[in-house]
Amino acid sequence: xxxxxxxxxxxxxxxxxxxxxxxxxxxxxxxxxxxxxxxxxxxxxxxxxxxxxxxxxxxxxxxxxxxxxxxxxxxxxxxxxxxxxxxxxxxxxxxxxxxxxxxxxxxxxxxxxxxxxxxxxxxxxxxxxxxxxxxxxxxxxxxxxxxxxxxxxxxxxxxxxxxxxxxxxxxxxxxxxxxxxxxxxxxxxxxxxxxxxxxxxxxxxxxxxxxxxxxxxxxxxxxxxxxxxxxxxxxxxxxxxxxxxxxxxxxxxxxxxxxxxxxxxxxxxxxxxxxxxxxxxxxxxxxxxxxxxxxxxxxxxxxxxxxxxxxxxxxxxxxxxxxxxxxxxxxxxxxxxxxxxxxxxxxxxxxxxxxxxxxxxxxxxxxxxxxxxxxxxxxxxxxxxxxxxxxxxxxxxxxxxxxxxxxxxxxxxxxxxxxxxxxxxxxxxxxxxxxxxxxxxxxxxxxxxxxxxxxxxxxxxxxxxxxxxxxx
Amino acid sequence: xxxxxxxxxxxxxxxxxxxxxxxxxxxxxxxxxxxxxxxxxxxxxxxxxxxxxxxxxxxxxxxxxxxxxxxxxxxxxxxxxxxxxxxxxxxxxxxxxxxxxxxxxxxxxxxxxxxxxxxxxxxxxxxxxxxxxxxxxxxxxxxxxxxxxxxxxxxxxxxxxxxxxxxxxxxxxxxxxxxxxxxxxxxxxxxxxxxxxxxxxxxxxxxxxxxxxxxxxxxxxxxxxxxxxxxxxxxxxxxxxxxxxxxxxxxxxxxxxxxxxxxxxxxxxxxxxxxxxxxxxxxxxxxxxxxxxxxxxxxxxxxxxxxxxxxxxxxxxxxxxxxxxxxxxxxxxxxxxxxxxxxxxxxxxxxxxxxxxxxxxxxxxxxxxxxxxxxxxxxxxxxxxxxxxxxxxxxxxxxxxxxxxxxxxxxxxxxxxxxxxxxxxxxxxxxxxxxxxxxxxxxxxxxxxxx
Numbered sequence: 017x018x019x020x021x022x023x024x025x026x027x028x029x030x031x032x033x034x035x036x037x038x039x040x041x042x043x044x045x046x047x048x049x050x051x052x053x054x055x056x057x058x059x060x061x062x063x064x065x066x067x068x069x070x071x072x073x074x075x076x077x078x079x080x081x082x083x084x085x086x087x088x089x090x091x092x093x094x095x096x097x098x099x100x101x102x103x104x105x106x107x108x109x110x111x112x113x114x115x116x117x118x119x120x121x122x123x124x125x126x127x128x129x130x131x132x133x134x135x136x137x138x139x140x141x142x143x144x145x146x147x148x149x150x151x152x153x154x155x156x157x158x159x160x161x162x163x164x165x166x167x168x169x170x171x172x173x174x175x176x177x178x179x180x181x182x183x184x185x186x187x188x189x190x191x192x193x194x195x196x197x198x199x200x201x202x203x204x205x206x207x208x209x210x211x212x213x214x215x216x217x218x219x220x221x222x223x224x225x226x227x228x229x230x231x232x233x234x235x236x237x238x239x240x241x242x243x244x245x246x247x248x249x250x251x252x253x254x255x256x257x258x259x260x261x262x263x264x265x266x267x268x269x270x271x272x273x274x275x276x277x278x279x280x281x282x283x284x285x286x287x288x289x290x291x292x293x294x295x296x297x298x299x300x301x302x303x304x305x306x307x308x309x310x311x312x313x314x315x316x317x318x319x320x321x322x323x324x325x326x327x328x329x330x331x332x333x334x335x336x337x338x339x340x341x342x343x344x345x346x347x348x349x350x351x352x353x354x355x356x357x358x359x360x361x362x363x364x365x366x367x368x369x370x371x372x373x374x375x376x377x378x379x380x381x382x383x384x385x386x387x388x389x390x391x392x393x394x395x396x397x398x399x400x401x402x403x404x405x406x407x408x409x410x411x412x413x414x415x416x417x418x419x420x421x422x423x424x425x426x427x428x429x430x431x432x433x434x435x436x437x438x439x440x441x442x443x444x445x446x447x448x449x450x451x452x453x454x455x456x457x458x459x460x461x462x463x464x465x466x467x468x469x470x471x472x473x474x475x476x477x478x479x480x481x482x483x484x485x486x487x488x
Numbered sequence: 489x490x491x492x493x494x495x496x497x498x499x500x501x502x503x504x505x506x507x508x509x510x511x512x513x514x515x516x517x518x519x520x521x522x523x524x525x526x527x528x529x530x531x532x533x534x535x536x537x538x539x540x541x542x543x544x545x546x547x548x549x550x551x552x553x554x555x556x557x558x559x560x561x562x563x564x565x566x567x568x569x570x571x572x573x574x575x576x577x578x579x580x581x582x583x584x585x586x587x588x589x590x591x592x593x594x595x596x597x598x599x600x601x602x603x604x605x606x607x608x609x610x611x612x613x614x615x616x617x618x619x620x621x622x623x624x625x626x627x628x629x630x631x632x633x634x635x636x637x638x639x640x641x642x643x644x645x646x647x648x649x650x651x652x653x654x655x656x657x658x659x660x661x662x663x664x665x666x667x668x669x670x671x672x673x674x675x676x677x678x679x680x681x682x683x684x685x686x687x688x689x690x691x692x693x694x695x696x697x698x699x700x701x702x703x704x705x706x707x708x709x710x711x712x713x714x715x716x717x718x719x720x721x722x723x724x725x726x727x728x729x730x731x732x733x734x735x736x737x738x739x740x741x742x743x744x745x746x747x748x749x750x751x752x753x754x755x756x757x758x759x760x761x762x763x764x765x766x767x768x769x770x771x772x773x774x775x776x777x778x779x780x781x782x783x784x785x786x787x788x789x790x791x792x793x794x795x796x797x798x799x800x801x802x803x804x805x806x807x808x809x810x811x812x813x814x815x816x817x818x819x820x821x822x823x824x825x826x827x828x829x830x831x832x833x834x835x836x837x838x839x840x841x842x843x844x845x846x847x848x849x850x851x852x853x854x855x856x857x858x859x860x861x862x863x864x865x866x867x868x869x870x871x872x873x874x875x876x877x878x879x880x881x882x883x884x885x886x887x888x889x890x891x892x893x894x895x896x897x898x899x900x901x902x903x904x905x906x907x908x909x910x911x912x913x914x915x916x917x918x919x920x921x922x923x924x925x926x927x928x929x930x931x932x933x934x935x936x937x938x939x
Contacts, residue, residue: 110821277936380933405812405821408857416907422934425908461860467907468859 026053026478030459031062032071038433038448040426046071050455053477058449065459065485066472072429072464074121074456074476076436076447077411079271079291079397082125082142083109083158089131091190094175095208097236098228099135100163101127107140108147108157115402116142116481118410119464119471121456122437122446123158124165124397126271129174129246132195132204136232136241137166139440141456143476155479165440166244166269167236171252173374175201202255208233209263239266242441244291248274248375257286269439271397272372273387274379280390289393289439293372294401294409295381295417384414384431385422395436396428408467416465425465459485511535511553512918514897515545518562520904522873522887524866532563534895537917542889561912562900565887566611567851570804570838570876571627571756571784574601579618581625584655585670587648587744589625591615595637602632602640606922607930608850609904609911610841611896612642612886614876617649619758619784619806620656622666623745624649627756629880631896633914633921642894643882647754647780648744652768653761664767671775674745678721681737682729696736723749723775748777754881755781756804765792769799782879787811787826793833801879802836809839809857825861827871838875856905869904 028050035046035058047062048055048071083105090096105125115123120142127134138160145157175195182192195201212233218225235241243265245256253276260268270276272293276283283290380386387394396418401409415428423431437447446454455478462469474481512534519530531547533540541547549555573579576594580586595615605613612631617624626648630640654663684691696716718734723746738746747753755777759765765783772778781800783789788811789796789803796803811824830837839858841849851872858868877887885894895918902909914922924930 280936380936382934382936385934386936406810406823408853420908420910465907467853467856468905470860 026455027051028455028475028478028480030071030457030473030475031064032069032459033064033067034070034463035449036070036072036429036433036464037450038073038430040430040434048449048457050457050475050478053455053479055449055451055453055455055457057451066461067486068462069472070460070462070464070469071449072119072458072460073433073447073449073453074458074474075119075411075432076122076434076440076442077115077120077398077432078124078395078436078439079293079399080115080120080123080125080402081128081400082111082115082123082140082402083107084125084128084403089128089134091130094132094193094195094204095229096131096135097133097167097208097230097232099127100138101125101135102138102140102160102163105138105140105158107145107160108149108152111402112140112142112158113156113481114406115410116474116476117471118402118412119458119460119474120398120402120411121454121458121474121476122161122440122442124440126166126244127168129168129170130178132170132175132201133208133233134168134170136164137168137244138163139165139442141454141476143481144479161442164232164235164241166242167232169205169243169245169256171198171201171205171245171247171255172249173198174246177374198252198255202259205259206262209237209259212237213263236265237263242267242269244269244271246271248272248293248372250275250278250378253279254282257282257288260286260288272399274372274376274383276392277380277383277386277390278378280387280392283387283392284390287393289395290387291395291397291436291439292383292387292414293397294399295383295414295421380421381417382421384418388423388427388431393435393439394431395439396431397436412464413467416467419465428465510918511540511550512895512915513547513549513553513555514558514563514899515555516558516561516563516899519889520562520564520900521889522565522869522877524869530563530889532889532897534915534918537895537919539889539891539893539895541891558899558912560901562902562904563889564609564898564900564904565873565889566896566898566914567609567872567904568838568876568880568886569605569610569613569841569851569872570879571614571616571782571806572840573616573618574605574613575599575615575630576618579624580620581617584622584666585741585745586617586621586625587623587748588740589617591617591625591627592637592641592644595628595630595640597635597637597640602630603929604849605841606632606914607911607927608841608852609898609900609914610851611898611914611916612876612880612882614646614880616646616756616784619649619651619653619760621649621651622655622663623670623748624651626744626753629882631916631921633916633919642885643880645753646880647756647782648748649756649758650748650768651758652764652771653758660763660767664771667771670745671749674742674749675724677742678730678733679727682727682733684729685732685737686729691737720746721750723751749775751777751780753780754801756784757781758784758806759789759792760786761788762790762792762795765789765795769795772800785826787824788813790824790826790829793829793835796830796835797833802838802875803830804838804840804876804879805830806840809854827858827868828861828863831863831867836875836878837871838879839871852904852909853907856907859905865905 031047033045035043046060049057124137124139126137139162140158140160142158144155145159147157178191179193179196195204212230215230216234236243247253247256247270253273268288270288270290273290276290396414398409398411398414401407411432415432419425419428434447437443446456457475458471459473460469461472472484514532516530519527529545532542575596581589612629614629616627627646628641629643629646631642634640654660716734716736719731720735721730721733757768759768772781778800784804784806786807787809805826809827811826813822815822839854841851855868855872859865873887877883896916898911899913900909901912912924
């Protein structure tokens with residue numbers, strides 16, 4: 017009811033010199049008319065709002081951690097399938113506004129990767145919700161479209177990096193637990209789905225039992241919710257495909273698939289879609305902003321101001337070998353790991369950068385081009401790009417990077433609009449400029465794939481988030 | 489004994505490389521100049537490592553010049569990185585006053601940093617000591633190609649790095665106190681030394697005392713640094729014996745500091761915040777050194793734009809061009825694009841590409857970012873080409889297509905600021921330094937081969 021009221025006045029007419037419909041087709045001068053929050057017509061001709069401007073559908077980012085913040089998975093168990101990120105996401109957090117201002121109007125928000133099965137991700141509109149802050153501008157909050165839009169399963173180092181074998185005095189911690197290996201992670205996944213199968217059979221047999229986690233797993237088994245597996249190494253990709261066969265997951269989406277290009281034929285044959293994470297650059301480093309690991313490591317290795325004098329005056333040091341590390345204060349490795357773990361997350365948010373770093377040895381920024389060239393269904397995701405105060409790593413930047421690294425330019429925009437919407441199961445609602453679709457659009461100052469272009473106008477459901485059109 | 493013979497040949501090669509006899513000519517469909525303007529159908533002739541002719545399609549090419557035809561490509565003088573500590577194994581010594589250091593001894597010619605810079609179209613870099621210092625040492629301008637520092641070097645003395653932003657773990661007051669103490673210490677020791685020279689004391693330094701007669705004669709004949717030259721102290725007010733003090737009376741650290749105070753070094757002054765700009769400017773004005781200073785700032789220093797206007801040579805923005813802070817009352821993010829502020833204040837500025845800044849570490853991308861945020865194209869290009877050359881004093885050699893300038897240029901498959909533009913070839917002083925078709929690492933990434 018409230019949303020209906022909000023939409024009543026949402027009318028907007030935008031004309032641009034080039035209009036990208038979202039499905040790959042491009043029109044010349046055309047006008048898009050939005051009424052009551054929906055597109056009612058796309059007609060040729062009109063008086064462009066700005067010279068050289070391009071119009072695209074609102075971008076759809078199928079893989080983000082918007083508003084998710086820290087500690088988004090429950091640490092006390094490794095399988096928390098029924099937990100919903102929509103319950104914890106800060107919907108009026110700044111990251112949604114940042115994303116919206118960069119042209120992202122629809123986003124999938126994912127639970128963090130520290131659990132083997134972390135819970136259910138949600139699909140949101142980045143604008144148009146109700147902010148908790150009474151003084152905030154109306155609509156400056158995300159609006160949840162689907163609270164259960166994907167079940168996050170993690171194969172790989174993220175889910176066991178933190179854990180250790182309980183022993184001696186170190187048992188009083190949530191990290192003193194299984195799994196500590198890939199084998200353990202996959203065993204957890206298998207065990208969970210096996211239990212869910214038995215639970216389903218028992219329920220069908222009339223047993224009066226209820227379990228929210230198992231309900232979520234059953235929903236995934238029956239295809240009501242897609243299983244979204246984070247798998248970066250190529251053997252993890254293979255494991256995910258094997259698990260799909262084993263449990264007959266009707267809908268599987270692979271997240272990141274950093275090394276997916278090494279098994280691209282297998283991927284193509286499986287028909288499973290991939291949503292990439294933030295593209296890596298030449299140095300196997302995620303292109304998203306924030307401190308690099310080298311910087312963090314350097315910051316963690318404190319050095320005293322002067323070591324030569326220690327060497328000269330202090331008999332204790334006199335016989336120390338004068339090697340490269342001499343004089344550095346040694347930080348115990350576990351403390352350094354803690355620091356490295358904490359630092360990227362401080363003030364930022366989700367996305368487990370340690371995992372991405374450790375599993376990026378064979379990454380390539382040409383991943384999108386290689387997968388698309390092999391015929392693997394694919395969309396682009398920006399991961400934690402919007403969690404930083406600013407970055408050059410949002411969805412449009414992922415498209416730009418993909419094009420720079422070999423993806424044909426005409427294929428790029430659909431990967432962050434219509435194709436991404438289809439992957440999220442919203443193919444008939446968002447991601448295209450066509451009558452009947454949501455009134456989400458972005459007017460760019462030039463070709464959206466040009467790094468010198470910026471959004472002049474962003475609208476979500478016809479509501480204007482940002483308007484920097486030149487004033488006449 | 490083949491190996492010594494091979495080693496002996498290396499210096500000969502090094503000497504031969506910058507000045508090759510083979511002349512080349514490039515005919516390209518387009519040229520983008522450092523000011524952003526475009527010319528169609530151009531011809532560039534490079535001889536002995538320098539540009540001999542730059543003109544239109546009608547330029548006649550001598551029969552013995554190797555012609556490269558690039559009808560669909562764009563030539564561009566190349567991106568210049570004003571200052572960076574990339575390619576140094578460690579950017580700073582752990583003592584705060586180190587004017588005797590030179591990055592020459594730390595540059596690793598085969599580091600990935602230089603390889604990648606070349607791949608991204610950076611044809612010259614000002615390599616400076618890092619920011620974690622008070623006086624960091626001397627920098628130099630290098631090209632990202634060559635197997636030795638000598639081969640890479642375009643200009644040996646780029647000036648001294650100083651930092652007004654505190655060293656790691658230091659307070660701002662200890663930073664300034666350290667600098668003042670260093671200057672005061674030099675002052676005291678010069679006055680003391682001057683008096684002793686006046687008094688006729690034998691105050692020869694140990695290194696001078698140990699010279700043999702033969703060495704002294706040689707030094708005199710060849711004007712080596714062992715030659716005693718009096719009157720090296722030229723800064724500050726007069727004191728007894730000032731004119732008698734000679735180079736040999738000072739150690740390397742004192743000499744370096746003296747050269748700074750004499751105004752004989754271009755200064756690259758690290759000021760991460762607006763406060764640091766204020767302190768630095770005050771100190772430099774006091775010492776009459778402001779004119780030949782480049783302020784190396786972080787984006788937070790945009791608040792001192794009015795102080796920086798007209799001060800020194802200009803500004804290098806190190807790291808992230810965005811400054812983001814929170815309003816203390818509303819807790820809202822306030823974002824400022826620092827290059828725009830400097831541009832509006834009329835301050836010449838250059839951009840850096842150090843890792844950790846926003847977006848890909850390509851200078852072309854950083855310039856495109858400036859265009860996106862409202863700077864004119866010419867100003868954005870200047871920040872990664874013409875302005876660094878000016879800061880280095882190499883504007884006659886780099887960043888231009890004119891006879892006599894270095895034969896350094898890129899062959900691009902598009903506009904220098906384009907997202908899809910790649911460097912096809914990079915030529916440095918008449919030598920082909922990079923060829924995309926031969927870039928093994930790039931091929932591996934593009935073709936998706938495993939390791």
